Amino acid sequence: MSSSNVNLPEKYVIKKEIGSGGMARVFLAEDKELGKYVAVKVLNLDSTSPTSNQQRFKEEMRLVQYIKSPYIVRFYEGKYDKNIKYLAMEYVQGKMLKEIIEIQGRLQPERAVDYAIQIAKGFAEIHAQNIVHRDLKTSNVMITNTGQVKIIDFGIAIGSDTTRFTQTGKLIGSVHYLAPELIDKQEASPQSDIYALGIILYEMLIGHPPHRGKTPLETALKHRTDTITQVNKIYPNIPQALANVVTKATAKNKNLRYQSMRQLEADLSDCLSQRRATEKPIILDEKDNSSKRFSLFSRRK
The missing domain is CATH 3.30.200.20 (Phosphorylase Kinase; domain 1)
Structure with missing residues (x-):
């Protein structure tokens, strides 16, 4: 055509x-x-x-x-x-976030946080309308020439009254950003979009998504089985508080993630502040739905 x-x-x-x-x-x-x-x-x-x-x-x-x-x-x-x-x-004049990362490599924490906050604000409005996007990824986020985020493409989004058009056994979404609960049960929720934003934040800070398998299915399954390395263990210049945001947003158990985009936005807004400069690592216990903060260098009794 x-x-x-x-x-x-x-x-x-x-x-x-x-x-x-x-x-x-x-x-x-x-x-x-x-x-x-x-x-x-x-x-x-x-x-x-x-x-x-x-x-x-x-x-x-x-x-x-x-x-x-x-x-x-x-x-x-x-x-x-x-x-x-x-x-x-x-019509958005600018570049896809995916293109920016491919050209420039990993982004500095300040810039990554700025983009993530804007995405979270946009998604707070999406979720307020009882809509789940289900396909948040760096190629669905445009950055204008003035640095403003524009979220695009609602091709597989669902509302609370949407008739589902998915086929049994078929993954819906992009495998690099697919929340674990979408792999087997296809249980889409705002936490699925929160997980995808956590993956995007990781990608902005590191330069690539955390899971890369030999096939799309292998990549998807890694979200369910593989631990995501804390970003500041890869690049020590990333503040611990920001690393904790990534960890909580990408928890495999959706109940351990932020419960709303507003919560995630609030945590992002001061994760680079001096007040949180001495924050300790967050460890999520996926088994009992609790979390503990402790220093990796603390002495255990």
């Missing part, structure tokens, strides 16, 4: 394709009525596209209309009928 064959209202003048995936293609277009550039997401309707893609696209269009946040790409309009299926969104 070339851009000349894309069925859109006449007010949209397509400039170029800026993204594509199994479900849809995204075009940069000029909206002649608004007098600005927009990103237009158009559903793929070829003969090989599964029906579930159409259902997910329709659900994404429904969900994004409820979210109002400066940290989330703005929805303008959309249409879903027999002849045309598209949604028009804010």
Whole structure:
């Protein structure tokens, strides 16, 4: 499907394709009525596209209309009928967080925390609408030219009243950021998004995600079986309080994670402060749902 064959209202003048995936293609277009550039997401309707893609696209269009946040790409309009299926969104000038990490390597703690706080603020608004994103990853986070976060792509998000379109035995989400409870039971919750943000924070601080298997399935299973090394054991310049944030956000037991994005945001907001400069490591006991703080250098009796 070339851009000349894309069925859109006449007010949209397509400039170029800026993204594509199994479900849809995204075009940069000029909206002649608004007098600005927009990103237009158009559903793929070829003969090989599964029906579930159409259902997910329709659900994404429904969900994004409820979210109002400066940290989330703005929805303008959309249409879903027999002849045309598209949604028009804010066009973000900047780079994907994934690209920034690939080009620059690991980020300094101050910058990583800044981005993480903005993501947490955006997700607090998402969760306030009873929506779980389920696919938070560095390629779904845009950073504008002024350093502002914009969360994009709600293609597999679910609301409290969403009909689930997943197939039994099929992983939904990106394996590098997949919370353990999503692997077997597919139990999506705000804690699943919190886990993904914890993984993103690790990736920003270290330069790559913590788990890298030989196959996607092997990578996914590592979230359930492998311990995530504390980030300051890899790079000692990372403050212990920040390392503790990563540890708590990525707990395998979701009950040990932050219980809301607001809690995570609050912890991030002062993890680099002088007040917490002497903080001790946090050790989460996944068995009894409790946590203890102690010095790795303390003497045991």
